[in-house]
Amino acid sequence: xxxxxxxxxxxxxxxxxxxxxxxxxxxxxxxxxxxxxxxxxxxxxxxxxxxxxxxxxxxxxxxxxxxxxxxxxxxxxxxxxxxxxxxxxxxxxxxxxxxxxxxxxxxxxxxxxxxxxxxxxxxxxxxxxxxxxxxxxxxxxxxxxxxxxxxxxxxxxxxxxxxxxxxxxxxxxxxxxxxxxxxxxxxxxxxxxxxxxxxxxxxxxxxxxxxxxxxxxxxxxxxxxxxxxxxxxxxxxxxxxxxxxxxxxxxxxxxxxxxxxxxxxxxxxxxxxxxxxxxxxxxxxxxxxxxxxxxxxxxxxxxxxx
Amino acid sequence: xxxxxxxxxxxxxxxxxxxxxxxxxxxxxxxxxxxxxxxxxxxxxxxxxxxxxxxxxxxxxxxxxxxxxxxxxxxxxxxxxxxxxxxxxxxxxxxxxxxxxxxxxxxxxxxxxxxxxxxxxxxxxxxxxxxxxxxx
Amino acid sequence: xxxxxxxxxxxxxxxxxxxxxxxxxxxxxxxxxxxxxxxxxxxxxxxxxxxxxxxxxxxxxxxxxxxxxxxxxxxxxxxxxxxxxxxxxxxxxxxxxxxxxxxxxxxxxxxxxxxxxxxxxxxxxxxxxxxxxxxxxxxxxxxxxxxxxxxxxxxxxxxxxxxxxxxxxxxxxxxxxxxxxxxxxxxxxxxxxxxxxxxxxxxxxxxxxxxxxxxxxxxxxxxxxxxxxxxxxxxxxxxxxxxxxxxxxxxxxxxxxxxxxxxxxxxxxxxxxxxxxxxxxxxxxxxxxxxxxxxxxxxxxxxxxxxx
Numbered sequence: 001x002x003x004x005x006x007x008x009x010x011x012x013x014x015x016x017x018x019x020x021x022x023x024x025x026x027x028x029x030x031x032x033x034x035x036x037x038x039x040x041x042x043x044x045x046x047x048x049x050x051x052x053x054x055x056x057x058x059x060x061x062x063x064x065x066x067x068x069x070x071x072x073x074x075x076x077x078x079x080x081x082x083x084x085x086x087x088x089x090x091x092x093x094x095x096x097x098x099x100x101x102x103x104x105x106x107x108x109x110x111x112x113x114x115x116x117x118x119x120x121x122x123x124x125x126x127x128x129x130x131x132x133x134x135x136x137x138x139x140x141x142x143x144x145x146x147x148x149x150x151x152x153x154x155x156x157x158x159x160x161x162x163x164x165x166x167x168x169x170x171x172x173x174x175x176x177x178x179x180x181x182x183x184x185x186x187x188x189x190x191x192x193x194x195x196x197x198x199x200x201x202x203x204x205x206x207x208x209x210x211x212x213x214x215x216x217x218x219x220x221x222x223x224x225x226x227x228x229x230x231x232x233x234x235x236x237x238x239x240x241x242x243x244x245x246x247x248x249x250x251x252x253x254x255x256x257x258x259x260x261x262x263x264x265x266x267x268x269x270x271x272x273x274x275x276x277x278x279x280x281x282x283x284x285x286x287x288x289x290x291x292x293x294x295x296x297x298x299x300x301x302x303x304x305x306x
Numbered sequence: 307x308x309x310x311x312x313x314x315x316x317x318x319x320x321x322x323x324x325x326x327x328x329x330x331x332x333x334x335x336x337x338x339x340x341x342x343x344x345x346x347x348x349x350x351x352x353x354x355x356x357x358x359x360x361x362x363x364x365x366x367x368x369x370x371x372x373x374x375x376x377x378x379x380x381x382x383x384x385x386x387x388x389x390x391x392x393x394x395x396x397x398x399x400x401x402x403x404x405x406x407x408x409x410x411x412x413x414x415x416x417x418x419x420x421x422x423x424x425x426x427x428x429x430x431x432x433x434x435x436x437x438x439x440x441x442x
Numbered sequence: 443x444x445x446x447x448x449x450x451x452x453x454x455x456x457x458x459x460x461x462x463x464x465x466x467x468x469x470x471x472x473x474x475x476x477x478x479x480x481x482x483x484x485x486x487x488x489x490x491x492x493x494x495x496x497x498x499x500x501x502x503x504x505x506x507x508x509x510x511x512x513x514x515x516x517x518x519x520x521x522x523x524x525x526x527x528x529x530x531x532x533x534x535x536x537x538x539x540x541x542x543x544x545x546x547x548x549x550x551x552x553x554x555x556x557x558x559x560x561x562x563x564x565x566x567x568x569x570x571x572x573x574x575x576x577x578x579x580x581x582x583x584x585x586x587x588x589x590x591x592x593x594x595x596x597x598x599x600x601x602x603x604x605x606x607x608x609x610x611x612x613x614x615x616x617x618x619x620x621x622x623x624x625x626x627x628x629x630x631x632x633x634x635x636x637x638x639x640x641x642x643x644x645x646x647x648x649x650x651x652x653x654x655x656x657x658x659x660x661x662x663x664x665x666x667x668x669x670x671x672x673x674x675x676x677x678x679x680x681x682x683x684x685x686x687x688x689x690x691x692x693x694x695x696x697x698x699x700x701x702x703x704x705x706x707x708x709x710x711x712x713x714x715x716x717x718x719x720x721x722x723x724x725x726x727x728x729x730x731x732x733x734x735x736x737x738x739x740x741x742x743x744x745x746x747x748x749x750x
Contacts, residue, residue, distance in 0.1 A: 075344065
């Protein structure tokens with residue numbers, strides 16, 4: 001077999017495969033071209049890509065289905081970038097929440113246009129022009145009107161009630177769609193439990209909370225958990241990376257020597273110049289199913305080996 | 307990282323002229339952007355069986371199936387024809403083609419409902435549950 | 443020899459058979475196995491069996507069937523004609539392994555090498571003869587690999603049958619020569635009349651012998667290299683000749699099971715697992731974020747982007 005080539009990074013990407021909500025691309029309205037903008041992601045506090053369309057202003061979220069080793073054939077062309085982008089309608093309140101929470105710490109009523117602004121993300125103030133924003137602000141803030149002007153102040157209580165409704169709706173949808181809320185993909189056996197009866201009602205609620213938390217700061221996520229009367233999991237299960245399906249051809253390799261050393265970070269960085277064939281085959285084995293990544297970092301591994 | 311104030315406009319008026327195209331999602335990375343004889347080599351050799359489609363690519367057996375875009379959604383292929391010189395400038399992409407279904411291919415594995423791309427198609431419906439307006 | 447069952451779909455493997463002579467169901471028979479087209483980078487590999495009553499061995503010898511490789515194409519066609527005319531006591535069966543079958547088997551995730559493929563095909567054909575009621579007593583097999591091991595394997599698989607595996611068996615045992623002729627004739631005809639399922643317009647049919655060393659074959663492979671797809675299914679992608687040409691003149695394609703040497707493999711394994719481990723959304727550029735993407739999203743390989 002010929003030697004495999006190194007992957008050269010894709011520098012000339014100029015096309016994208018997208019599945020977009022029809023509301024994002026309606027052409028009836030004048031002057032309402034949508035645009036991809038960067039806004040502050042409430043979870044990471046860093047930039048994420050969203051879409052805003054002007055005119056009847058609407059916010060959309062952009063998510064990419066991305067898996068290694070994929071490309072597209074689009075008609076009679078190859079598109080190396082194998083991602084599939086989803087553009088889905090988004091509730092602008094999630095993006096406004098962090099600004100209101102922050103301003104709420106001062107405890108006073110303020111005009112929202114002075115609250116929802118961000119030097120780093122100029123497009124942020126456009127969130128207020130979203131048709132849905134002003135009419136739904138009361139879900140997360142108290143309102144006061146003085147001399148025809150509206151003032152708002154963040155309300156944790158209102159927010160919690162609003163989020164609870166979201167979680168409950170999510171809960172219903174998860175059950176209706178029979179989404180697997182168990183531990184998901186079991187590393188190698190790849191068996192998914194799908195029967196609804198196998199799950200505890202709390203599993204769904206927790207799962208729904210987890211999904212909504214993709215849009216909430218850690219503090220809000222915790223507060224919501226409490227509000228839902230779900231106990232915080234003290235020692236969350238060790239997160240495992242989704243492991244690849246094991247290759248049958250690489251099934252058990254007889255270890256002729258102590259192979260635990262190959263699991264050390266040292267080995268991953270600097271393998272010995274010359275390896276025995278047994279070592280080579282070991283190096284090829286997908287170890288993700290054998291040892292969790294955390295063992296790379298754990299100082300215990302070395303100690304245990306003695 | 308590019309500047310946060312620049313935006314990328316999507317020229318949606320181009321949707322009307324956009325051609326409907328056939329899309330295939332392949333289980334490999336092809337280090338190429340550009341033309342290829344897809345209909346001559348791929349489409350012409352696809353075998354339609356009851357539960358799956360089969361074809362070969364570069365001597366490897368692929369099994370695939372058709373996936374339909376979720377209801378209320380349209381497939382678009384966006385293309386950027388003129389890249390701006392700096393990341394401070396706004397960019398524009400146009401809708402080069404549209405699609406309402408695609409074919410995804412697995413390497414040797416028969417397509418099934420646990421395939422990640424099939425599961426990813428759940429997203430629009432669940433996004434609606436997360437983002438749809440809440441009644442008072 | 444009616445090739446139409448194979449020609450209707452030349453991407454898959456196909457079995458062609460003669461009628462079973464009545465006498466083969468009542469008398470003790472010998473059976474020969476040989477293959478044609480193992481080495482070429484183009485076209486199918488054909489496995490053939492021929493069988494006849496042991497009592498007819500002399501008759502077969504007198505008909506001067508000899509190793510098909512030492513014969514010209516015309517001579518082979520004539521000899522096949524003779525075999526066909528002797529259908530009252532000679533039967534045959536062929537397994538055509540399409541080049542696509544060979545490519546996809548050899549390049550499979552769990553590699554299925556040509557030797558295993560050959561052995562399994564031979565075994566299937568012998569089993570076919572037994573299932574058809576042929577009274578098999580002796581089996582002669584031509585092999586390119588180690589004969590002893592293969593002989594033990596076949597003897598175990600078919601107890602009560604006397605199995606002889608020999609290199610160059612086609613020049614030693616007339617029944618193997620006959621099998622060789624059937625296989626070679628089928629392979630030649632298939633290659634000559636290859637029906638490209640790809641939409642390639644008029645394809646030059648001057649392939650040469652199909653062996654990678656043949657300049658004509660090489661020239662054909664150069665001419666018909668498509669940068670993205672490589673070749674039509676007529677070509678065996680698993681042959682290093684084809685691989686090398688695609689590597690040097692085609693577009694590079696990466697698969698998730700590409701082989702990498704230990705160092706790179708270990709490194710990539712490490713990088714990949716680390717990414718999956720942290721799998722922060724929004725490009726993961728934010729150091730202070732310890733956010734773990736919810737498994738709904740990670741199971742579906744969905745993530746946020748920070749730029750288009």
